Amino acid sequence: MAPSIETQLRQRAGDLGFCELRITGSTLPAETGHRLREAVGDGFHAGMEWLETTLDRRSSPDAMWEGARSCIMLAMSYTPEVDVMARLQDRSTGVISTYALGRDYHDVIKGRLKTLAGWLAAQTAQDVKVFVDTAPLMEKPLAHRAGLGWQGKHTNLVSREHGSWFFLGAILSAAELTYDEAEVDHCGSCTSCLDVCPTRAFPAPYRLDAGRCISYLTIEHKGHIEPEFREAMGNRIYGCDDCLAVCPWNKFAGAAREAKLAAREDLVSPPLADLAALDDQGFRTLFSGSPVKRIGRDRFVRNVMIAVGNSGDVNLIPCAEKLLDDASAEVRAMAIWALSRLLSQGRFAQLAAARRNGEPDQDVRREWDV
Incomplete structure (x- = not known):
């Protein structure tokens, strides 16, 4: 048979x-x-x-x-x-x-x-x-x-x-096939995924406020990222795995079989300094064939600048300074925010006095007012 x-x-x-x-x-x-x-x-x-x-x-x-x-x-x-x-x-690298x-x-x-x-x-x-x-x-x-x-x-x-x-x-x-039985919920009393969320994106179990989710903010969200989320983003520059990673059921997960989905070594922990220097062509080349490519260079470097601001690494100051004249308002804004975190208060005030009035974008000018 x-x-x-x-x-x-x-x-x-x-x-x-x-x-x-x-x-x-x-x-x-x-x-x-x-x-x-x-x-x-x-x-x-x-x-x-x-x-x-x-x-x-x-x-x-x-x-x-x-x-x-x-x-x-x-x-x-x-x-x-x-x-x-x-x-x-490692805050000098992006995740x-x-x-x-x-x-x-x-x-x-x-x-x-x-x-x-x-x-x-x-x-x-x-x-x-x-x-x-x-x-x-x-x-x-x-x-x-x-x-x-x-x-x-x-x-x-x-x-x-x-x-x-x-x-x-x-x-x-359109064919009538034999159906399988639905699975039941096995979460029990565990709340690890809710507790680990850096931005508190879960107002209740089984409910997600996408506007607070780092995956949404770094991938789907266009424009400026609100200040309340920036520090919580840490060095996450595209998506967030925290709620998945802490799930106890992952201990049963078998190894991935598809070689094309294996992690590229150059993307596992890329230096923020290298990513901050990407122009549009460099971005397209680096992320050819990658889902990262779809958000575009400007949104990506915006995220990188937030990671630079969270790095605590003064060696990354020149990376942010070079982007103060970037064509993208979102990139310029986050370069300013990064410098506000890495420079001394006096040095940042001097820079703000010299550059603020020359900034054409009102939202970007606000970043100098910290």
Whole structure:
């Protein structure tokens, strides 16, 4: 007797580098959409307007595609080989989130999903669609219902077998497949992820205020970063892993299998001095094929300047001084803030007196008034 199509899917997914595959329906309960609306209503989506504009389609997969009958959720591990929290100690280097230390996961996973989805379409003669964090699809609630894991108190997915270190991909199919059982919550009384957050971004368990999250601030947020968050950012220059790294379930996470997702040595602990010197071409070259590339040089160097200000390293003063005339207002502003932290009070006052009135941007001028 031939193995079921679900069994064959799992076998093929494993051959393609996925560590888990589970199947659920194409609908989400109304409560899931209500929680998202509540978060948006509370302003927890911060500047991510696309969350608000796609609320209706995002509420359930069948609202986005009426023909969907089954949702296949897949996981690909990126368990780090480096000590995630230890990297925060060397303040003269920058910390890039673990998921972004290798190739862009969108590029790695999407091709594999298309291969698997193409096989499924041929076997079932039904339409398929693939998604990797690029459509109004609530992957984490779907993965929860499919049995891949559960949404922890930090709102990220947690697995008993893979901890927190894995990417999600989804295939929607018009075929009726056999569903797996949903996972249950295993967080218990643990609050490690909530307690470790540097900016107190969790107003309550299972609720995230994105506007306070370092991952949002360093990646999605455009413009100036408010002073209340800068010191807490430390040397995190792209994303934040703290709430993931402290999860006790990570002790069960197996090693990552996909070589393309392995950390690049030059990105594990890059010197802030080197990063501060990046122009647009240098930034594009360094982060070619990396998810970091999408935020652009100016936003990235803005983050680097905050890390420079938190470094306590006076040897980095020239790096900030060179950026006082940068074309980007956000970079200039954070260069001023960095110097306010590294220079003596008298030296900073002299510099402010010499340069403040020549600054064309009002928001940047305010940075001299400390």
